[in-house]
Amino acid sequence: MPWLQLRLNATADTAExxxxxxxxxxxxxxxxxxxKDNPVFEPMPGETRLWGETDVMGLWDAEADMDIVVSYLQMHGGLTKGQRYKLEPLEDKDWEREWMDNFHPMQFGERLWICPSWRDAPAADAVNVILDPGLAFGTGTHPTTALxxxxxxxxxxxxxxxxxxxxxxxxxxxxxxxxxxxxxxxIDIDPQAILASRDNAERNGVSDKLSLYLPDEQPADLKADVVVANILAGPLRELAPLICRLPLPGGHLALSxxxxxxxxxxxSAYQSHINLDPICQKEEWARxxxxxK
Structure with a gap:
C-alpha cells in the first residue's frame, strides 16, 4: 500500500x-x-518531552487529498503562512521483512551471542541466547545492555x-x-516485562531456573552472588539502599x-557499600x- 508523508518543523511549544x-x-x-540531534533523557512519568527543534511527520494513505490537510493545518495554526513543509511519497515495502533483515547475531564478550530466532547461530559451541526484537525491553542493541x-x-x-x-x-x-x-x-515493575522474561526463558530452555517477581512480591530476604540493574540514573540513585542489600558479601554488582x-x-550513592571498579563507558553511556563489602 503506498503512503504519503507530510513533514514540517516545529518547536517544543508547538509540536504536540x-x-x-x-x-x-x-x-x-x-x-x-x-x-538537531539533541535527545532528552528520563522524562517524568506521564510527561511528553519534545525537543527544541522537532520535525513532525504525519502519514496518510496515498489517495488522501493533501491540499485539504495543508489547508486544515494552516487554518488551525499548525502551519503558519510561508512556513515550508515537505510532502513525499513513501515506497511500499515489505516492512516486516526489511525490519527482520536489520537484525543479526551480536557477540558480547568472548563467549556470548544474542541471536534472532530467524537466523542461524554463528557458533554452535558458543553461548547462544535466542531473543527476538519485540517490546522495547532490551534486545542487546542498546549500549547499556551491551555493557x-x-x-x-x-x-x-x-x-x-x-x-x-x-x-x-x-x-x-x-x-x-x-x-x-x-x-x-x-524483578520488574511492569507485568508485561514479567511475561516477556518468562517467554524468553522458555524459548531458551532455562525457565525452570528463573523466578520472576513484581517488586511487592519479591522475597524480603533476597540475596544473590551477582546483581545487575540496567534501569535509569534516577531510580538507581533512589533505590541504592535497596539494591545494595541484594549482593552477598563479596558478591558482584553492576549498574547501567x-x-x-x-x-x-x-x-557516589553506592561507594559506602561497594568497592567500585573504574567506570566503563560505551558511546555516551556508562556501567x-x-x-x-
Whole structure:
C-alpha cells in the first residue's frame, strides 16, 4: 500500500499541537523526530518531552487529498503562512521483512551471542541466547545492555545466583543462566516485562531456573552472588539502599542505564557499600560495577 508523508518543523511549544492537528485530519500515524540531534533523557512519568527543534511527520494513505490537510493545518495554526513543509511519497515495502533483515547475531564478550530466532547461530559451541526484537525491553542493541552482557560474560557464573533488577525482556537473566548460573531472579515493575522474561526463558530452555517477581512480591530476604540493574540514573540513585542489600558479601554488582555525565553521581550513592571498579563507558553511556563489602 503506498503512503504519503507530510513533514514540517516545529518547536517544543508547538509540536504536540501540530501532531494533534495531523491526527484530527486523518493521519494514520504521527512521529516526532529530533531535527538537531539533541535527545532528552528520563522524562517524568506521564510527561511528553519534545525537543527544541522537532520535525513532525504525519502519514496518510496515498489517495488522501493533501491540499485539504495543508489547508486544515494552516487554518488551525499548525502551519503558519510561508512556513515550508515537505510532502513525499513513501515506497511500499515489505516492512516486516526489511525490519527482520536489520537484525543479526551480536557477540558480547568472548563467549556470548544474542541471536534472532530467524537466523542461524554463528557458533554452535558458543553461548547462544535466542531473543527476538519485540517490546522495547532490551534486545542487546542498546549500549547499556551491551555493557551488562559483556560484564556477565567476563564473570565465572558457575553455581552462582543472579538477580536481574529491572529485568525487562529477561535478556540479562537468561544470558546469565546460559553462561552457567545456577539460578536467576528477575524483578520488574511492569507485568508485561514479567511475561516477556518468562517467554524468553522458555524459548531458551532455562525457565525452570528463573523466578520472576513484581517488586511487592519479591522475597524480603533476597540475596544473590551477582546483581545487575540496567534501569535509569534516577531510580538507581533512589533505590541504592535497596539494591545494595541484594549482593552477598563479596558478591558482584553492576549498574547501567546511566549516561556518562551521570555516572559519578550514581556511583557516589553506592561507594559506602561497594568497592567500585573504574567506570566503563560505551558511546555516551556508562556501567558502574564493583564488589560488595
Amino acid at each position: 499541537k501540530v501532531g494533534d492537528l495531523m491526527s484530527a485530519c486523518g493521519a494514520l500515524s504521527v512521529t516526532f523526530l529530533d531535527s 551488562c552482557l559483556q560484564w556477565l560474560d567476563s564473570l565465572d557464573l558457575t553455581d552462582k545466583t543472579v538477580v536481574d533488577f529491572g529485568c525487562g525482556s529477561g535478556i540479562l537473566a537468561v544470558a546469565a543462566l546460559k553462561l552457567g548460573a545456577k539460578s536467576a531472579i528477575g 542505564g546511566v549516561l556518562e555525565s551521570q555516572a559519578e553521581e550514581v556511583a 558502574i560495577s564493583g564488589i560488595a
